[in-house]
Amino acid sequence: MKRAVRYIIFYGALFGLWTLLAKLKIWPPYLFPTPWGVGDALYQGFKDHTYWIAIRVSLQRVLVGYGISVVLGMILGLGVASNKFLEETVGGLLVSLQSLPSICWWPLALLWFGLSQNAILFVVIMGSLLSVTLAMEDGRKQMPRIFSQAGRNLGAKGFKLFWYVLLPASLPFIVSGLKQGWAFAWRSLITAEMLYLSLGLGQVLMMGRDLNDMSAVIAVMILIIAIGYVVDGVVFKGMERRLQSKWGLTAAT
């Protein structure tokens, strides 16, 4: 309850300050959008379905890209964690690649996949694959050895061992990495979408720029933040809570 009050006060004050600055008209509205202008842009955007379509297209892309990242990242991470040679070679390469913004792959992606959906997906995957891989590797190493011993002892091997023992056993250790991977995937997607006509949220944002409509730009930024926040709050917080109640942990991180 108290927390809700704090939220209301903080965001109320923020909104108030924004309204105040807009009312004072220190800057012209095309430089400093007003709250009512942004509200109107949101209303119009949803009314003519531009935003609905953009949200659907972007979410579809991020789900596919992130899904591929998770599957590939888990396999890669497990491989790196269980093989000394892979750890020293691939593991080191992965860590060094982490400093590379995924959008740097864009020129290559264009050459390889053309001006298409797949080029965007490639950038999304390159953005989130590393976090998932490193998280999985770390999780596999932190996971108590007794789980895999008990699993093998009870007759689990190969894929069954991975699916029923190694994966659930390492989940508390990889959930923060999965979350980070999601954030990277979402950011990479928006960046890539900004670069060409793609129907997604990124393109809608750039459309605002082209029309010199800063209210629309802010409106789309709010949408991007809101979607990221909701996914984090619903999917990942829920996952953490479930893990905590099952494992009896006070904090999953």
Added chain:
Amino acid sequence: MSASVQETPRRLPIPESHRIPTELPGKARAVVLERPERLAAPAIAKVGLSEICLSYRTGSGERLLALDHINLQVKAGEFVCIVGPSGCGKSTLLHLIAGLHQPTSGQVLVDGQPVRGPGTDRIMIFQEHGLFPWLTVARNVEFGMKMKGIGKPEREEKTREYLRLVHLAKFEKSYIHQLSGGMRQRVAIARALATEPDVLLMDEPFAALDAQTRDLLHDELERIWGDTGRTIIFVTHNVREAVRLGDRVILLTFRPGRLKSEFPVDLPRPRHLEDPDVARAAGQILSELRDEINHSLEAEYSSGVKPRVKPGGEE
């Protein structure tokens, strides 16, 4: 040293009044009688260790001999306890029997067949129970059956049956962290039994429990063993626990682990930890064990590096 293994085992001086003939119904358990095939082929031991050696490289690169020519035969339905100071390799021996590790040389035989890897005929119960915290009690118990591909109705029925056996039927929907240490160990026992193994390998399962819980679990384990007729190999550093439970107590030396001596325990069952005969027998074994404990303490305090590396240290 391995020659001493071949000697006839030392008998404990057990008062004649306590010695019971092997044909007594209390001793010949019902399940053994139900399975005459076990009696028909007494020549092949249930578990046989022949010339087991295990050595591994420590962090500093030197080779360490952990187990040195271990020979041991365990009969079907027998309850064998292995005691020794910490670091003697007794847990490692169980891992070898479970097939989780391979010996450097020598063979582990089960029913005369060499062990090549883990198998559900030999289920291990770990000190830290090794239950899966992401599954409920019931799902933990049915895990082995699920891996075997047994259908759901049968799994559920067996799970209920084994949870009843360890008196935990009411807790099937609980998660592991909601149970006490003793209850967790009972779930681990139920999970092991549900896979219907011939051999239970117990690695200091009660070491982390308080004395009262341990007493209770001793009684339960003895009862379950009597009811199910499983072969049990039980590792502990607690000599009195070994005498309380075992048909036979095997004493291992400290690094390298060798068979020092073995003691048949002919005391009547059910036994109790406080029985004077249990205490007396334990005293005997303990005096032999004490030398080994001293060796282990010396090694731990004299060398700066604690060489407590198990071969399974890395995976």
